[in-house]
Amino acid sequence: MRAADSSPKGSVMKAAEVWTAERIRRQKGRGRLACLTATDAAFARLLDEAGIPLILVGDSLAMTVLGHATTLQATMDVMAHHTAAVARGVRRALVVADMPFLSFHGGRERTLDNAGRFLRESGAGAVKLEGGAFRARTVAHLVRNGVPVLGHIGLLPQQVHTLGGYRVQGRTAAAAAQLREDARRLEEAGVFGLVLEGIPAELAAELTAAVAVPTIGIGAGPSCDGQILVLHDLVGMTPDPPPRFVRRYADAGTLVRDAARAYAADVAAGRFPSDAESYGGGSSGD
Numbered sequence: 001m002r003a004a005d006s007s008p009k010g011s012v013m014k015a016a017e018v019w020t021a022e023r024i025r026r027q028k029g030r031g032r033l034a035c036l037t038a039t040d041a042a043f044a045r046l047l048d049e050a051g052i053p054l055i056l057v058g059d060s061l062a063m064t065v066l067g068h069a070t071t072l073q074a075t076m077d078v079m080a081h082h083t084a085a086v087a088r089g090v091r092r093a094l095v096v097a098d099m100p101f102l103s104f105h106g107g108r109e110r111t112l113d114n115a116g117r118f119l120r121e122s123g124a125g126a127v128k129l130e131g132g133a134f135r136a137r138t139v140a141h142l143v144r145n146g147v148p149v150l151g152h153i154g155l156l157p158q159q160v161h162t163l164g165g166y167r168v169q170g171r172t173a174a175a176a177a178q179l180r181e182d183a184r185r186l187e188e189a190g191v192f193g194l195v196l197e198g199i200p201a202e203l204a205a206e207l208t209a210a211v212a213v214p215t216i217g218i219g220a221g222p223s224c225d226g227q228i229l230v231l232h233d234l235v236g237m238t239p240d241p242p243p244r245f246v247r248r249y250a251d252a253g254t255l256v257r258d259a260a261r262a263y264a265a266d267v268a269a270g271r272f273p274s275d276a277e278s279y280g281g282g283s284s285g286d
C-alpha cells in the first residue's frame, strides 16, 4: 500500500505531495481539480505522472473494459481486483474505489466490510457511492468508521433501469429541489467531495456555491470545482459518437488499430522479426 513517506520503489516522498481525501476537500476554492478514471496499473502510472490528483476506479469499467451494456455487472471482486492494480501504479494520486451495484445496500455492517475491503486489501484511499439524501446515513456510518466517501448525485448509472435510460437529471423544479437537499444531506454526512453527473450547468453552479466541499462534474458544466472523465472516453477508446459532455484528447483507438495492422502486415510479409530482433546461437545470451 502507498505510504505518505515512502514509495514502492524506495524513494522518499514528501507527505505534501500525496493526495488524500482531506487534501482534496481543502482544495475547494483553490483551483480546479482534473480527475480521471483508471482501471489498471499501466494507465494509472501515466495519469499519476501527469499529476492527476484523484483517480477513480469507476464501475464504468464493466462497460469500457469488460464489455457489458451497463455498470451493474461490476461486482465487489472485480472492483477490488482493478482497484488493487490501479493502486500499485500510483504514487501520489488519491485512488477512489467505486462501490458497485448493491454492495452498500445490505445493512451497515456489510457496507462497512465492503468499503473496508477497498481500503484494507486494495490500497484505495476512499470510496465513492451513488445516491443522495437516501444514502446519507450510510455515508455518515462509513465516515464515522474511518472510510472517506466521495458522494455522487444527479444521473446515477446504477439506477439506469428505474430511470429508464441515461437522462439528464434535475430539469424540473421538484427534481432540482431534491438535488439541493441531496447535496446538503451528503455534505452534512461528511463526504469530502461530491460528483455531480448529468445535470444542467446552472444547477451545478448553484450546488457548487452552496456546499463547502469540492464538486466534481461530469456532464455538469464548467462551474464545478473539478471535472472527471472516463479515461477510455478521453483517449478515444470508446465507440463514436461519444456523449456530448466528452472531449476526446487523443485518438488511441486509431493508434492501436493502425499499430496492429502494420504489425500484421510485417508478419505476413516476413519483415518481423528482423535479425536484430532475433537471438543468435552464441553464448553471449543477448
Ligand code: KIV
Pocket (backbone or CB within 6 Å): 037, 056, 057, 058, 059, 060, 061, 071, 098, 195, 197, 218, 228, 229, 230
Ligand atoms: O463509474 C464511473 O466511471 C463514474 C464516473 C464517471 C463518475 O462513476
